[in-house]
Amino acid sequence: MLISRGGTCARALLLLSTRMAASSISSNLIAPASASRRIHGSKPFSAQLLSYPPFLSRASLFSSHASVHSNKVHKKSNSRVAALLEIGGVKIAKDDVVRESDPTNNVPDNIFSKIGLQLHRRDNHPIGILKNAIYEYFDTSYSSMFVKFDDLCPIVSVQQNFDEVLVPADHVSRSYNDTYYVDAGTVLRCHTSAHQAELLRAGHSHFLVTGDVYRRDSIDSTHYPVFHQMEGVRVFSPNEWEVSSTDATSYAATNLKKCLEGLARHLFGAVEMRWVDTYFPFTNPSFELEIYFQEKWMEVLGCGVTEQEILNRNGRKDSVAWAFGLGLERLAMVLFDIPDIRLFWSTDQRLTSQFSAGKLGVKFKPFSKFPPCYKDISFWISDSFTENNLCEVVRGIAGDLVEEVKLIDNFTNKKGMTSHCYRIAFRSMERSLTDEEINQLQWSIRETVQTKLHVTLR
Numbered sequence: 001m002l003i004s005r006g007g008t009c010a011r012a013l014l015l016l017s018t019r020m021a022a023s024s025i026s027s028n029l030i031a032p033a034s035a036s037r038r039i040h041g042s043k044p045f046s047a048q049l050l051s052y053p054p055f056l057s058r059a060s061l062f063s064s065h066a067s068v069h070s071n072k073v074h075k076k077s078n079s080r081v082a083a084l085l086e087i088g089g090v091k092i093a094k095d096d097v098v099r100e101s102d103p104t105n106n107v108p109d110n111i112f113s114k115i116g117l118q119l120h121r122r123d124n125h126p127i128g129i130l131k132n133a134i135y136e137y138f139d140t141s142y143s144s145m146f147v148k149f150d151d152l153c154p155i156v157s158v159q160q161n162f163d164e165v166l167v168p169a170d171h172v173s174r175s176y177n178d179t180y181y182v183d184a185g186t187v188l189r190c191h192t193s194a195h196q197a198e199l200l201r202a203g204h205s206h207f208l209v210t211g212d213v214y215r216r217d218s219i220d221s222t223h224y225p226v227f228h229q230m231e232g233v234r235v236f237s238p239n240e241w242e243v244s245s246t247d248a249t250s251y252a253a254t255n256l257k258k259c260l261e262g263l264a265r266h267l268f269g270a271v272e273m274r275w276v277d278t279y280f281p282f283t284n285p286s287f288e289l290e291i292y293f294q295e296k297w298m299e300v301l302g303c304g305v306t307e308q309e310i311l312n313r314n315g316r317k318d319s320v321a322w323a324f325g326l327g328l329e330r331l332a333m334v335l336f337d338i339p340d341i342r343l344f345w346s347t348d349q350r351l352t353s354q355f356s357a358g359k360l361g362v363k364f365k366p367f368s369k370f371p372p373c374y375k376d377i378s379f380w381i382s383d384s385f386t387e388n389n390l391c392e393v394v395r396g397i398a399g400d401l402v403e404e405v406k407l408i409d410n411f412t413n414k415k416g417m418t419s420h421c422y423r424i425a426f427r428s429m430e431r432s433l434t435d436e437e438i439n440q441l442q443w444s445i446r447e448t449v450q451t452k453l454h455v456t457l458r
């Protein structure tokens with residue numbers, strides 16, 4: 001699911017590539033508190049590196065030692081009892097992240113419930129199996145030179161997610177329609193590139209960052225508002241390219257392409273590949289790698305030579321670097337034959353028992369197919385209506401029972417009023433749904449759409 005030039009996947013990957021314009025959101029940054037923490041499988045972080053998300057004060061973090069585990073219940077000072085998650089040493093209470101009455105917050109409950117699940121850290125899960133297969137490629141090709149991070153907190157500042165990777169102030173990915181904001185200066189990261197600058201500042205020259213990323217989006221079998229990415233960065237010093245006959249940028253670009261072609265072969269075998277020029281704010285030149293798989297060209301990842309400005313700002317003025325980012329679900333769906341992205345979140349034994357550590361590419365056998373049920377909803381839209389907002393409401397009510405939300409009719413009448421008709425496909429991956437259950441969901445969706453989205457049902 002990488003950024004693309006257009007077509008279906010472009011939406012999700014959202015183009016940190018070419019989507020420009022729309023609203024800009026002012027960043028309201030609070031200086032990070034200092035502390036040093038350990039992150040899974042890595043050296044202690046410097047104070048600067050593990051900056052707390054701005055909305056978390058020191059006081060709300062409780063103690064820093066590791067005696068507190070995910071979901072352990074703590075008493076807060078006002079005697080309210082709040083469930084706490086701990087990710088990468090940062091403790092997070094639900095009401096730090098979900099605040100319905102706060103207009104600068106748009107994180108719903110169902111998104112909060114995904115924070116901390118970290119599918120990429122489960123060795124028997126397709127996402128974890130794929131992560132480990134990529135690690136294996138880097139460890140063997142580069143004698144374990146790449147430092148790996150997979151437990152960095154997904155709650156980051158606007159500065160980390162956008163400013164530090166040079167995403168323009170008016171880029172559409174910054175809008176509330178596309179990104180989950182915890183407050184005006186804090187987001188759920190929408191890409192693992194959010195960690196590039198801090199890791200460069202901390203002195204790392206070869207690193208991989210794997211993590212859950214969050215994007216508001218439309219609903220279908222390949223898009224889910226939480227998915228997983230892996231970022232890779234390699235920095236070169238002048239003596240590395242000076243001995244070659246090329247300039248620094250070409251040297252890095254050639255090295256990058258060789259590295260990623262090797263990775264694609266490691267995962268997919270002897271496939272045909274092609275490079276396509278593209279745009280990202282943080283790389284120049286920028287490329288996408290496509291492979292010819294199951295009779296079509298498939299985007300595998302986005303990458304490029306790191307913008308010099310990022311290196312200059314983070315203490316690497318004389319260096320050149322490359323970076324890549326890949327969407328793990330997209331690759332895992334193909335490698336394991338997983339037909340619907342919701343299946344990654346299923347805890348059904350019939351599914352989970354099919355995957356085991358180290359077994360990349362075992363083909364998923366559907367345990368049964370349940371019929372979909374379709375319901376249509378039509379309304380006159382208002383100026384502020386967006387499809388992402390509709391999908392958010394539908395997902396909030398029907399959860400993973402919704403398979404797709406698709407615009408099937410759209411017209412404007414003589415008075416200039418625009419009507420949309422959406423078809424909602426309900427289907428469980430695990431069981432048959434009853435008519436009654438679906439009717440109830442549909443009624444609740446109709447009611448909420450009307451009140452929350454200010455549309456007029458037809």
Ligand code: PHE
Nearest residue numbers: 003191193302303323324325
């Ligand atoms: N961050 C980009 C995305 O989410 C991917 C990317 C990473 C592209 C690094 C280039 C370099 O789509």
